[in-house]
Amino acid sequence: MNITQRPSPNKYDGRKGWKPDMIVCHITEGSYDGAVSWLCNPQAQASAHFVVAQDGRVAQLVQLTDGAWCNGTSTDVGSSVYYGKSTLAVVRERKTNANYYTVSIEHEGVWAKTKGRLTDAQLSATIELIKYIRSEVKRIYGVEIPIDREHIVGHYQINPITKPNCPGSEFQFDAIIAALKGTGSSAGASGGSTTGTSLYRVQVGAYGAKANAEKTLADLKAKGYDTMLVQVGNLYKVQVGAYSQKANADNMAARLKADGFDTFITTQGGSAVVAEPAATSITVGSKVKIKSNATRYSTGQAIPDWVKDDTYTVQQLGDGKVLLKEILSWVNTSDVTLV
Numbered sequence: 001m002n003i004t005q006r007p008s009p010n011k012y013d014g015r016k017g018w019k020p021d022m023i024v025c026h027i028t029e030g031s032y033d034g035a036v037s038w039l040c041n042p043q044a045q046a047s048a049h050f051v052v053a054q055d056g057r058v059a060q061l062v063q064l065t066d067g068a069w070c071n072g073t074s075t076d077v078g079s080s081v082y083y084g085k086s087t088l089a090v091v092r093e094r095k096t097n098a099n100y101y102t103v104s105i106e107h108e109g110v111w112a113k114t115k116g117r118l119t120d121a122q123l124s125a126t127i128e129l130i131k132y133i134r135s136e137v138k139r140i141y142g143v144e145i146p147i148d149r150e151h152i153v154g155h156y157q158i159n160p161i162t163k164p165n166c167p168g169s170e171f172q173f174d175a176i177i178a179a180l181k182g183t184g185s186s187a188g189a190s191g192g193s194t195t196g197t198s199l200y201r202v203q204v205g206a207y208g209a210k211a212n213a214e215k216t217l218a219d220l221k222a223k224g225y226d227t228m229l230v231q232v233g234n235l236y237k238v239q240v241g242a243y244s245q246k247a248n249a250d251n252m253a254a255r256l257k258a259d260g261f262d263t264f265i266t267t268q269g270g271s272a273v274v275a276e277p278a279a280t281s282i283t284v285g286s287k288v289k290i291k292s293n294a295t296r297y298s299t300g301q302a303i304p305d306w307v308k309d310d311t312y313t314v315q316q317l318g319d320g321k322v323l324l325k326e327i328l329s330w331v332n333t334s335d336v337t338l339v
Helices: 032-039 089-094 120-141 173-181 210-222 246-258 305-309
Strands: 022-027 050-052 058-060 102-107 152-154 200-207 228-232 235-243 264-266 287-290 312-317 321-324 329-332 336-338
Touching (some): 022 120, 089 246, 102 120, 120 321, 152 173, 173 235, 200 246, 287 305, 287 321
Parallel strands (some): 022 102, 050 102
Antiparallel strands (some): 200 235, 200 264, 228 235, 287 312, 287 336, 312 321
8 A cells, every 4th residue: 555654753763572462443643744744843742653634645754663642541540541440451450651552543634513424435445454564563563463352443442531532433343354364344334253262242121113223322422432223133232342351341341330331242243234225326427516515524524515516526426425536525425416
């Protein structure tokens, strides 16, 4: 893949004897160019290994053999970033600075607008980037980074007190893991596993009516949980993570119960419930206009009125949405009309 090198002075020289085996995802809370510029500024006292733009561009700021200043944890029990506050057992057990054994990826976005959800171009780039990271880490260190939610994580799992919304509840962790395992596309997700290792799935509710499951899913996301809807037979279930270690699943179940949700742990998988595919009448190359009553792009941002006056070319089809070439924006298929 194409990675632009933008070396940052903000880093550790080496990893203090540790080998990286965890990838941590973040949200920039600003633009791609602004994030790269700031994380390369010595005054920032912060950095990341990579930054992924919403259009799929990738910059590398810190080499994988060095530690970035992005996921710091403290050995001070009184600190808000004390390692013992992490929701991940592996972080608590290591009792050291998480920067030593992690690889950090910043993703362009503003939490208030996207809740961490990646654009399709950004999601595809992130999947390819993680494949590259895993390959390089194995080549350099002989370490295979596991494809699970204990090793591909969010900053909120490292520092839940100071970073509860990083990268955000809409970040597509399950889609990324499914694509890495080959059990789903970069635009989808899967509740299954092809590795042969049992995954402990934390689920809330089992509903015959999809609408009831969607309400529970919305309630969980409002509380900040990373969730997905899966279907098992005729039942819809809301899944909050899939863990290779039962202790981590138990920990998540306890958090959910403390928030008032009836929870259970199962090793049974399911099929992800995804959006309907794009209408077949619209194809790549079609000319379309955005409907006058359309209010938001599929990524969540507001659509300005002036955008609705022009004709656009469909560059790519997605699940229920189309990428418009002239403005490089994804619009819901229901919000465009052929011309």
